Amino acid sequence: xxxxxxxxxxxxxxxxxxxxxxxxxxxxxxxxxxxxxxxxxxxxxxxxxxxxxxxxxxxxxxxxxxxxxxxxxxxxxxxxxxxxxxxxxxxxxxxxxxxxxxxxxxxxxxxxxxxxxxxxxxxxxxxxxxxxxxxxxxxxxxxxxxxxxxxxxxxxxxxxxxxxxxxxxxxxxxxxxxxxxxxxxxxxxxxxxxxxxxxxxxxxxxxxxxxxxxxxxxxxxxxxxxxxxxxxxxxxxxxxxxxxxxxxxxxxxxxxxxxxxxxxxxxxxxxxxxxxxxx
Ligand code: ZN
Numbered sequence: 001x002x003x004x005x006x007x008x009x010x011x012x013x014x015x016x017x018x019x020x021x022x023x024x025x026x027x028x029x030x031x032x033x034x035x036x037x038x039x040x041x042x043x044x045x046x047x048x049x050x051x052x053x054x055x056x057x058x059x060x061x062x063x064x065x066x067x068x069x070x071x072x073x074x075x076x077x078x079x080x081x082x083x084x085x086x087x088x089x090x091x092x093x094x095x096x097x098x099x100x101x102x103x104x105x106x107x108x109x110x111x112x113x114x115x116x117x118x119x120x121x122x123x124x125x126x127x128x129x130x131x132x133x134x135x136x137x138x139x140x141x142x143x144x145x146x147x148x149x150x151x152x153x154x155x156x157x158x159x160x161x162x163x164x165x166x167x168x169x170x171x172x173x174x175x176x177x178x179x180x181x182x183x184x185x186x187x188x189x190x191x192x193x194x195x196x197x198x199x200x201x202x203x204x205x206x207x208x209x210x211x212x213x214x215x216x217x218x219x220x221x222x223x224x225x226x227x228x229x230x231x232x233x234x235x236x237x238x239x240x241x242x243x244x245x246x247x248x249x250x251x252x253x254x255x256x257x258x259x260x261x262x263x264x265x266x267x268x269x270x271x272x273x274x275x276x277x278x279x
Contacts, residue, residue: 149188210226
């Protein structure tokens with residue numbers, strides 16, 4: 001398949017990619033210096049910098065905030081835990097609004113502590129998203145469900161396929177609800193092409209890129225740079241863009257032993273190069 005290289009103006013950096021050595025202020029200045037137009041910050045970094053200061057810097061540089069990381073973690077072992085998650089998610093919506101984010105990314109959560117009731121956890125996720133929609137919809141902040149690879153079902157997200165995310169959109173209504181599609185989590189799924197088509201432009205709210213390394217040495221912190229692994233990132237981009245997706249391509253790399261140890265300017269330069277060569 002011969003697919004043209006992407007517009008470099010549509011590269012976004014998820015701030016986790018360079019968070020080990022830079023604070024948020026340095027990340028935003030660094031992205032601006034490299035001509036990168038999109039960013040997706042994490043809540044803890046925004047809180048460390050201060051929400052108003054972070055929002056001001058985003059505006060000053062004219063960034064598009066392609067997503068805010070993250071809301072979710074809905075299941076809880078007790079009503080009090082679920083209530084705390086509800087309140088924290090509402091704060092995440094408020095912060096995303098202050099930053100002008102295009103969506104709040106939802107990593108929905110896995111099994112409550114001590115539980116083996118996966119179906120029950122998925123029910124809590126559905127109810128939690130439904131309740132958060134009542135808050136986010138009137139305020140105009142879209143929620144993007146991110147299906148995570150099944151290896152995270154216990155501790156991070158029990159929504160593990162694009163089909164599950166589409167089912168939730170069907171059930172809860174896709175006004176203000178969609179999907180953050182991350183190639184790392186969905187590349188293996190034989191049903192992916194059909195589910196991307198089912199999602200369509202309306203539900204595709206974000207597109208995250210990195211690569212799957214062989215072997216993968218750590219379940220969480222060994223993601224690869226695009227081109228270093230086995231994912232045909234360019235074909236997946238073509239698939240989402242065939243549905244009309246015209247948003248950013250967000251590089252999100254957790255890499256404790258490799259990219260997080262390199263000088264962040266080198267990482268950003270590499271992101272720009274690989275975006276052109278491999279996305
Ligand atoms: Zn992601």
